[in-house]
Amino acid sequence: MSDSNVKFSEAEALHFHSRGRPGKIEIIASKPMATQRDLSLAYSPGVAVPVRAIAEDPATAYDYTAKGNLVAVISNGTAILGLGNLGALASKPVMEGKAVLFKRFADVDAIDLELDTEDPQKFIDAVALMGPSFGGINLEDIAAPDCFVIEQTLRERMNIPVFHDDQHGTAIITAAGLINACLLTGRELGSVKVVVNGAGAAAIACTELIKAMGVRGDNVIMCDRSGVIHKGRDDLDQWKSAHAVDTDRRTLEDALAGADVFLGLSAAGALKPEWVTHMASKPIIFAMANPDPEITPPEAKAARPDAIVATGRSDYPNQVNNVLGFPFIFRGALDVRARAINDEMKIAAAQALAELAREPVPDEVSAAYGGQSRRFGADYIIPAPFDPRLLEVVPAAVAEAAMRSGVAQRPIENMAAYRQHLRARLNPTVSVLSLAYEAAKANPKRVLFAEGEEKNVLRAAIAFKEGGLGTPVLVGRDEVYDNLKELGIDDPSGYIVLNSRNSPLVGRAVDHLYARLQRKGYLRREIERMVNQDRNTFAAAMLELGEADAMITGTTRPFSQSLRQVQRVIGDDGQAPFGISVIVGQNQTVLIADTAVTERPTAEELANIAVRTAAFARRMGQEPRVAFASYTTFGNPAGAFVGNLREAVSLLDARTVDFEYEGEMSPELALSHDMQRRFYPFSRLSGPANILIMPGLQSASLSAKLLRALGGESVLGPYLVGMRLPVQIAPMTATATDLVTLAVLAAGGVEGPRRR
Numbered sequence: 144m145s146d147s148n149v150k151f152s153e154a155e156a157l158h159f160h161s162r163g164r165p166g167k168i169e170i171i172a173s174k175p176m177a178t179q180r181d182l183s184l185a186y187s188p189g190v191a192v193p194v195r196a197i198a199e200d201p202a203t204a205y206d207y208t209a210k211g212n213l214v215a216v217i218s219n220g221t222a223i224l225g226l227g228n229l230g231a232l233a234s235k236p237v238m239e240g241k242a243v244l245f246k247r248f249a250d251v252d253a254i255d256l257e258l259d260t261e262d263p264q265k266f267i268d269a270v271a272l273m274g275p276s277f278g279g280i281n282l283e284d285i286a287a288p289d290c291f292v293i294e295q296t297l298r299e300r301m302n303i304p305v306f307h308d309d310q311h312g313t314a315i316i317t318a319a320g321l322i323n324a325c326l327l328t329g330r331e332l333g334s335v336k337v338v339v340n341g342a343g344a345a346a347i348a349c350t351e352l353i354k355a356m357g358v359r360g361d362n363v364i365m366c367d368r369s370g371v372i373h374k375g376r377d378d379l380d381q382w383k384s385a386h387a388v389d390t391d392r393r394t395l396e397d398a399l400a401g402a403d404v405f406l407g408l409s410a411a412g413a414l415k416p417e418w419v420t421h422m423a424s425k426p427i428i429f430a431m432a433n434p435d436p437e438i439t440p441p442e443a444k445a446a447r448p449d450a451i452v453a454t455g456r457s458d459y460p461n462q463v464n465n466v467l468g469f470p471f472i473f474r475g476a477l478d479v480r481a482r483a484i485n486d487e488m489k490i491a492a493a494q495a496l497a498e499l500a501r502e503p504v505p506d507e508v509s510a511a512y513g514g515q516s517r518r519f520g521a522d523y524i525i526p527a528p529f530d531p532r533l534l535e536v537v538p539a540a541v542a543e544a545a546m547r548s549g550v551a552q553r554p555i556e557n558m559a560a561y562r563q564h565l566r567a568r569l570n571p572t573v574s575v576l577s578l579a580y581e582a583a584k585a586n587p588k589r590v591l592f593a594e595g596e597e598k599n600v601l602r603a604a605i606a607f608k609e610g611g612l613g614t615p616v617l618v619g620r621d622e623v624y625d626n627l628k629e630l631g632i633d634d635p636s637g638y639i640v641l642n643s644r645n646s647p648l649v650g651r652a653v654d655h656l657y658a659r660l661q662r663k664g665y666l667r668r669e670i671e672r673m674v675n676q677d678r679n680t681f682a683a684a685m686l687e688l689g690e691a692d693a694m695i696t697g698t699t700r701p702f703s704q705s706l707r708q709v710q711r712v713i714g715d716d717g718q719a720p721f722g723i724s725v726i727v728g729q730n731q732t733v734l735i736a737d738t739a740v741t742e743r744p745t746a747e748e749l750a751n752i753a754v755r756t757a758a759f760a761r762r763m764g765q766e767p768r769v770a771f772a773s774y775t776t777f778g779n780p781a782g783a784f785v786g787n788l789r790e791a792v793s794l795l796d797a798r799t800v801d802f803e804y805e806g807e808m809s810p811e812l813a814l815s816h817d818m819q820r821r822f823y824p825f826s827r828l829s830g831p832a833n834i835l836i837m838p839g840l841q842s843a844s845l846s847a848k849l850l851r852a853l854g855g856e857s858v859l860g861p862y863l864v865g866m867r868l869p870v871q872i873a874p875m876t877a878t879a880t881d882l883v884t885l886a887v888l889a890a891g892g893v894e895g896p897r898r899r
């Protein structure tokens with residue numbers, strides 16, 4: 144699909160959007176809806192009470208409804224990315240995408256609305272009438288010049304923030320990038336010569352913001368499809384003519400001679416490499432058209448190795464894209480109930496972003512994005528969207544600016560507490576998983592997919608390879624190639640396939656395994672048969688022989704069978720292996736163990752599982768709080784069979800470990816710190832437990848499987864801990880996405896993601 148470092152086929156992009164529930168968003172209830180009483184409260188008659196309260200005092204809508212955290216992403220599809228006017232319906236994938244980015248990066252609930260009109264007045268009326276529903280309006284992909292009229296009128300008519308993302312979001316990020324690129328090349332904003340290509344929503348707003356920040360008007364040449372916008376043109380509307388200059392240059396090529404900066408907000412391929420050669424030394428080239436930039440970074444660098452190059456895409460260095468802005472800007476604006484997003488807030492956001500890029504990058508982000516290049520410099524002028532610090536830094540700067548400039552209706556009294564609240568807002572597990580993916584890309588490994596013929600496994604292997612996460616090594620017969628073709632891979636020879644029928648490695652595998660098992664009751668011919676016929680044995684032997692760095696299996700046979708087969712070849716790390724399931728909730732993550740291996744663990748085993756699960760939690764960015772879970776709580780009801788759990792707690796007492804643990808207790812108590820304080824003030828947990836050590840495999844596995852069946856992909860794992868080499872055994876129900884995650888985690892180390 145592109146020449147960048149992230150490749151995918153069109154079929155994969157369609158499959159991504161169509162699989163499971165079509166599209167990218169769903170709505171979930173934030174209150175229980177289980178009983179008659181819940182219904183009475185949520186709907187008639189209970190709902191009448193907040194209705195009356197809001198009618199009396201409209202401000203209480205923020206207390207009794209979702210308004211305060213709800214943003215509408217609204218488009219008419221007249222300028223979808225750089226693809227042009229493709230209509231309202233076609234813009235829906237982008238708008239859904241923006242909605243999920245709001246949620247993912249800043250926990251803002253967002254809903255997409257596509258309005259089927261090119262009449263600005265109808266658009267304005269429709270949006271204005273929807274004001275009561277939302278805490279803010281994010282306008283998106285509406286072409287100039289209508290977008291200017293639409294936004295301006297709506298800002299005047301509505302009492303909530305109205306923000307045209309393509310204008311101001313883009314301008315904020317561009318300004319941040321430009322500040323830093325100038326700093327790196329020793330330029331002053333007051334003297335840089337800028338060429339802006341494009342004269343639409345994004346280009347006009349970027350130009351206005353950089354002029355407001357000190358770039359001189361006569362140093363900016365703007366171009367549209369007809370070339371340079373100069374004072375002699377008579378085809379200009381009021382927005383373009385505001386930026387017309389007195390010049391005899393007529394084409395983009397002329398305009399670029401001697402220019403310091405190129406800002407591209409136009410269309411794919413609009414900048415020819417040969418024109419870049421005439422720019423000033425160390426030119427700054429922001430080619431921001433999406434999805435394909437005006438010039439690709441390799442082309443720009445080939446023409447000008449001294450250039451600082453940025454694009455709107457996530458798969459090249461320096462992503463100058465409004466995704467760095469809108470989620471965090473709205474977060475700050477909503478949190479102070481700002482009436483508007485004004486210039487002070489925009490400039491504060493730009494400066495916060497620019498400053499953040501100049502700060503040392505935390506180790507885990509740096510490692511995840513490939514180490515050294517994540518230091519302020521030509522390939523890192525702007526933070527990356529997955530940087531977890533953005534959610535603290537940008538909303539705080541925006542909220543403070545809103546308060547300073549008098550638009551905050553609910554000022555924040557304790558800024559330190561607000562920052563803390565922002566830090567906790569995103570589930571750290573989700574960030575760590577994202578970081579684990581980035582770490583895999585930075586240090587790609589070879590991962591054996593033992594069940595190479597399976598379509599699901601192949602989908603995962605394709606995504607793993609094409610996503611730049613590593614090299615899949617597929618174990619299977621020749622039909623693997625046919626299946627790859629069926630899944631849209633035109634040239635399957637790019638995939639490594641190991642077939643135990645004809646692989647030259649079989650002999651070494653047999654020798655190795657025979658040496659290991661000959662005194663454990665195995666004859667050589669049995670070993671030969673196992674290596675030839677059992678994919679797990681063959682794959683594990685390949686892992687053992689160093690043909691790959693990690694291995695994934697599990698989708699074609701029960702977990703215990705796969706485990707036995709793999710364990711026979713590679714063995715454990717000296718302690719009993721066990722499984723951890725990760726339950727990823729909206730605001731918390733809970734680990735459950737042992738969900739995979741030991742049916743009736745002894746007290747000693749339970750204590751060891753607790754210690755190793757706590758270490759795993761730390762790697763996922765969680766400070767461990769372990770509860771030994773039971774249907775009894777601190778001996779009540781008496782006489783129940785909970786001896787092992789209680790003894791495990793005593794064993795940990797004797798070992799002086801460095802994490803909190805308590806038990807035995809029921810799961811609802813373990814997960815509620817309030818209940819712990821109220822009923823069991825002696826409990827040693829300082830918050831809700833995030834690790835539940837279950838009394839046995841039955842309860843552990845049942846809980847995880849039940850949650851998975853009810854909650855879908857929000858249950859990850861079980862991750863296998865304690866094998867001597869990195870092997871992960873997926874549940875038979877694993878989706879391709881689950882398998883990719885397991886492969887990423889297996890490649891990251893035996894026990895999952897490491898925070899470096």
Ligand SMILES: NC(=O)C1=CN([C@@H]2O[C@H](COP(=O)(O)OP(=O)(O)OC[C@H]3O[C@@H](n4cnc5c(N)ncnc54)[C@H](OP(=O)(O)O)[C@@H]3O)[C@@H](O)[C@H]2O)C=CC1
Pocket residue numbers: 221222223224225226284285286287308309310313340341342343344345346366367368369407408409410411413431432433434454455463464465466
């Ligand atoms: N990286 C980012 O964060 C963002 C990037 N963008 C990108 O910016 C571009 C414009 O978006 P937007 O402003 O919303 O759209 P608009 O439709 O409002 O504006 C498009 C502008 O691009 C101009 N243009 C198109 N093709 C060329 C060309 N070959 N040479 C010169 N100018 C050209 C048009 O010229 P004319 O006026 O003559 O028709 C018009 O002025 C898109 O590619 C979009 O993806 C937008 C927002 C954010």
Ligand SMILES: CC(=O)C(=O)O
Pocket residue numbers: 223224225284308309432433455464465466
């Ligand atoms: C990123 C974006 O909003 C655009 O390209 O339109």
Ligand SMILES: [Mg+2]
Pocket residue numbers: 224283284308309
């Ligand atoms: Mg856009």
